[in-house]
Amino acid sequence: EIVIAVEAFFDEVKEEKLLLHNKKVLITAGPTRELVDPVRYFTNFSSGKMGYAIAKAAKKMGAEVTLITGPTSLEVPSGVTVKRVVSTQEMHDAVMEEFHNQDIVIKCAAVADYKPAVRYESKMKKNKQDWHIEMEKTVDILESLGQKKEHQVLVGFAAETNNLEEYARRKLEKKNLDLVAANDVSKEGSGFGSETNELVLFGKDGTKKVLPLVSKDKAAEMLLTEVSELLD
């Protein structure tokens, strides 16, 4: 009985030492899909791996984790609450519903930022030689979150192929974020679908922190450690 009590005591101490103990963390992951007709759609190369790695790491660090994910072929980390969506609008609605009682929100999903202005009910027949698809902007989830932000720490991602720092800092300011994790998706080992990532973190205080090229699991841990320091 003494042994059990001692073990319980140390478990409690250990748990309280976890960086995200009892914190509510919301993570979005994966791509979204925007349908042109019942068969065709517009999407991007996001695999969801980075977002799922962050969800797993946050859980391990003691957080209560909600993962809102677009279509991926990944397994949801155990102990994580999951909500599945297809389009950017659906992801927006799901995120907004959960936002108010979160401590940290990390928008890792690479949502489609344009969608076909018209969505056909039947499969479009290909009788035309050319086809102009009119696209319109989808709802900007991060901007909506930035406007609505109260106590939450808000983290965005910037996946770029060029002008990484410029685009990342502009996003940070425009969207009212606390931190941007930027990566050059055209770089070897740092792109969509890869098992590794090389993140550069830009803080709203002007800081810049270059993380090494590591596994996405490790990158997730390093990112969350930085984020935990931004909590009150």
Next chain:
Amino acid sequence: EIVIAVEAFFDEVKEEKLLLHNKKVLITAGPTRELVDPVRYFTNFSSGKMGYAIAKAAKKMGAEVTLITGPTSLEVPSGVTVKRVVSTQEMHDAVMEEFHNQDIVIKCAAVADYKPAVRYESKMKKNKQDWHIEMEKTVDILESLGQKKEHQVLVGFAAETNNLEEYARRKLEKKNLDLVAANDVSKEGSGFGSETNELVLFGKDGTKKVLPLVSKDKAAEMLLTEVSELLD
């Protein structure tokens, strides 16, 4: 020794009785992807399951099978030669290279039939409210095959959401096919990603054969049995 000789004799008989014994069968499967920029692309809901099922069934029926596949998350059936492609043009080139010495060619892939006219080298920034994407037709693989056809039995698929028979018969004639396997992808149990299929076969002699709703493995077997009857 007598036993072994008898067994070998029966093995030979059994093998010769396989419907596609020693036949060369080429199958295309999955969707293709057409890039707008390094991050975004157009594609469709094809899972590749039907094409992979046909490859597996053809192998089982004694054929020498080549599978040319777009991006899928499926495992290649053992004993099948595989070639992986991304775009419709790449699939076209791979199919054309193999076409001349095939006995049967089944074009099960749901290739993208339009692609962005311009492909940007860097990720397009979303500074515009609207975006007109000019699309142009991709190369028509089935039409190219129909024009080049000599001894080969050529089978196409028609995945439709409406006017199934009309579209299927038009395809059969226009593309110079021997058989079209049509399915209504808006129907329960018959769509992309489903484990089952309900095929309607249209022959160039005007025949129509409605197959039952069965597993994709079973549908593949039934289709190949019909196709084997078209061999000389």
